[in-house]
Amino acid sequence: MNVIITGAGIGGLSLALMLHARGIECDIYESAPELKPLGVGINLLPHAANEMDQIGMLDTLAKNAVSTSALHYYNCHGQNIWQEPRGLDAGYPVPQLSIHRGKLQMLLAEAVIQRLGAHRMHTGMTLKSVDQDADGVTAQFVRPDGTLHSARANVLIGADGIHSAVRRQFYPANDGFQFSGRILWRAVTYTQPFLDGRTMFMAGHPDEKFVAYPILDDNTPEGLTAINWIAELTVPDYNLGNTDWNRRVDKSVFEGPFQSWKWDWIDIPALINGAEAIFEFPLVDKNPLPRWSFQNTTLMGDAAHPLYPIGSNGSAQAILDARCLADHLQKTVQGKHRSIAAALKEYEADRIPPTTGIILRNRLNGPEQVMQMAHERAPEGFNHIHDVVSAEELEEVSTRYKRIAGFDPKALKRA
Ligand SMILES: Cc1cc2nc3c(=O)[nH]c(=O)nc-3n(C[C@H](O)[C@H](O)[C@H](O)COP(=O)(O)OP(=O)(O)OC[C@H]3O[C@@H](n4cnc5c(N)ncnc54)[C@H](O)[C@@H]3O)c2cc1C
Structure with missing residues (x-):
């Protein structure tokens, strides 16, 4: 054959x-x-990392990636909604790789x-x-x-x-292409690490969202970390002419809504300011x-x-x-x-x-539904997340998505 x-x-x-x-x-x-x-960061989830292991690529990839330890979700006021360990830290037999x-x-x-x-x-x-x-x-x-x-x-x-x-x-x-009405802006900024240096976070809600995680990057200056980030906004009147992964734009197109997103452990406007090249991509599927x-x-x-x-x-x-x-x-x-x-x-x-x-x-926003629920029920923030979204609801969103996407820890251990 x-x-x-x-x-x-x-x-x-x-x-x-x-x-x-x-x-x-x-x-x-x-x-x-x-x-x-070409491109910026990508996350290889444990089920994909497992396949890389089967073809003898995992060690090489792991040397060129950050082994993600956790995923945190916050609202647009910087309040923690949900967090879970990831990869080896979550007990998977293989890591989740941010690369x-x-x-x-x-x-x-x-x-x-x-x-x-x-x-x-x-x-x-x-x-x-x-x-x-x-x-x-x-x-x-x-x-x-x-x-x-x-x-x-x-x-x-x-x-x-x-x-x-x-x-x-x-x-x-x-x-x-089916356009979601949302646009993504992706970039890498060389700066100080945040949290434990291996955590991925998402903040906001479906109309205004920011995601960041560290990756390894050959161009990173000594003493700094490469932070891959994605800003996302709802822009319903966008003219969907362009679905090119390499389209560069200026930060002025989207930075406005994120100006106040500064918390004691992360300064999002500074991250946006520090990027050399920002790439625009519409959130589309088919x-x-x-x-x-x-x-x-x-x-x-x-x-x-x-x-x-x-x-x-x-x-x-x-x-x-x-x-x-x-x-x-x-x-x-x-x-x-x-x-x-x-x-x-x-x-x-x-x-x-x-x-x-x-x-x-x-x-329906996949596992990011937890951010949507928190925003819809408490747009101005909350005293405690469980006052607005119960622990069971949060757990259910996370577990259901892992099952649908095939990286439920039990299934992966069996595989
Ligand atoms: C330039 C580029 C940058 C990207 N950057 C990111 C990113 O930063 N973050 C992210 O999450 N995802 C990114 N992606 C998408 C990501 O790689 C895919 O969603 C995912 O990895 C699935 O991989 P795939 O092999 O199906 O498609 P892709 O990785 O997109 O690969 C498709 C390949 O097919 C080639 N190709 C296209 N048309 C033809 C043709 N007619 N004949 C022959 N070859 C053809 C393309 O050049 C490309 O190399 C990027 C894709 C591309 C092409």
């Missing part, structure tokens, strides 16, 4: 390493002429080149079309100079992200699809199920897709599925229900 993977993002690269570990040949075709460490997305992608790409060989990584190849016949798949790619390249394999996996060309081929109409697999071609990661980046699940779900897909393709090689098409159907039967659940739950 040989496999074409389109897209050398987090999902595509993970899949290549997992297929290689199972003795299945694959080639990766990436549209960027050269892989560059630079570009670093994660480059480390996975280096492992692909080392294990599969540089000849398996084809950059500057933008997928244009997929044709299928009884024997397999032919993919057409366009190079930066406009020339075409054709490749053939038994299977093609669309891991080509939120603007997936593979998805567009199967869903040419009525598959636009409606869940009824099917991902068409004969010998399927979708994975953001191509299959773009999610609101709530609950730190985008990269984790792409990695879980990769694991499920690699297992089903291996079963085909072992004669346990009657055909590749049947294997791809099994894969989507396993993965569409949980990822659909996450898309829908994230539209």
